[in-house]
Amino acid sequence: MSQSIRSALAGLCLAAAVPAQAGIVITTPFINFETRAQNTLGFLEGAYVRLGANSVVDSSTGSPAGITGLASTVDVFGGGLVQRTLNPNPGPSIPNFFSRYLALPTSGALHPNLFEPWTLRFSKGNESASAQVQMPSGARPIGFVKSIALAGTAAAPTFSWTPPAQDPVQGYRVNIFDRALVNNDPGRGPISNGQVMSRDLQGTSYTVNPADFSVPGYAFALGKQYTIEISALQTRDGSTRTNNSNLQSVARVYAEFTPTETGGQQVQLPAVRADGAFEFNFAVAVNTTYYIDPFVAVGYDYQIGAGDPNFRSVILPSEIGDGLYDLWLWTGSDWLLVVADWLGGTAYDFDLLGVDRFRVTGIEVGAGLDPGDTTAFVTGVSFTGDGRFTGTQTPITQEVPEPPMAALLLAGLAGLALRQRRLNG
Secondary structure, X not given: OOHHHHHHHHHHHHHXXXXXXXXXXXXXEEEEEEEEXXXXXXXXXXXXXXXXXXXXXXXXXXXXXXXXXEEEEEOOOOOOEEEEEEEEOOEOOEOOOEEEEEEOOOOOOOOHHHHOOEEEEEEEOOEEEEEEEOOOOOOOOOOOOEEEEEEEOOOOEEEEEEOOOOOOOOEEEEEEEEHHHOEOOHHHOOOEOOEEEEEEEOOOEEEOOHHHOOOOOOOOOOOOOEEEEEEEEEEOOOOOOOOHHHEEEEEEEEEEEOOXXXXXXXXXXXEEXXXXXXXXXXXXXXOOOEEEOOOOOOXXXXXXXXXXXXXXXXXXXXXXXXXXXXXXXXXXXXXXXXXXXXXXXXXXXOOOOOEOEEEEEOOOHHHOOOOOOOOOOOEEEEEOOOEEEOOEEEEEXXXXXXXXXXXXXXXXXXXXXXXXXHHHO
16 A cells, blocks of 8 residues: 555544544444335435445534535555545435445446445535444345335324345334425425435334424325335344444335325335336235235236236226226237226126236326325235236326227127137137
């Protein structure tokens, strides 16, 4: 290591040793792996190394205003100093948060620099303070929780989930974001990720409690559009101490919900994909109906994932608009209308063999449903066998043109013939 690099690091360590003189206070510095699923909050999906601190403030003002951050380490190959800016990433419940994400490769080995000591230095004018963090050598990214479901009353909804399939975890973190407060454009005002609640848990369920919303002047309310983030947490020492400084890997998955005036049956919630589809992942059993719920649109395409059992039946909501829907099946090259004006609340049976996809249209735009309300169009589906449902529900944002009456009659007859062929096949 060159003398200039040694001197630079010595200066950083000296700054860390005298934070009281510097006037900058660093709370809970951290480095860990983080994997993020697709979401509607503007967070980039993928696998990263995350560096930062829960809070960095000027002790004289109690504010992060004017503070800049820099993360540094020595390159294990060239010996030079690797530096990355640490950015403020505030939210209503985390106003002094700083972080930086370093993207991981999609394949191949992790860069050894990631496991070297990193110095986090924060400065304001002539004042500075620093802290040192290091990733455990055995740390690796982990998988997401599965089978997110929503149940309970509207005012106190309960979320439940199952642990990651392969990776041991020591706890979970639930963050709730008010989507109306999200702002990723500095031209529109202060940057905010919209986070209004955070709680660490040991169990695999959480019931929303207004007392957990610690943002001054904020209240959890019916009708608001929320995103819940459920993170699997893996700690450095295997303990249940899940503060950021003891985490080595975090996996965050997101679901959308809007609390309404009435509760209902348990609903399986999706994650949001970049292509606009809603992706599910939960265990299913034959002859059992599961209620799934993404955003409202004028229609949806439903499709199973690879290796999933086929759809056996579907139950559509009865209280939306006129409660009548058109059902379509895929012929291999196009959608075929099999029944028009099917009554919501009544199970439509796809027969014993089931189908791998179907389309629903006829949801009136005039029904006045909020397109961000994920509890407004709950669909019940059953399956032809046991397994997992990893399929998708893709919203249709424009009406499919209505066929003429003659075409409806022909399509109905063709649909009956198609069902008979499947039964005979």
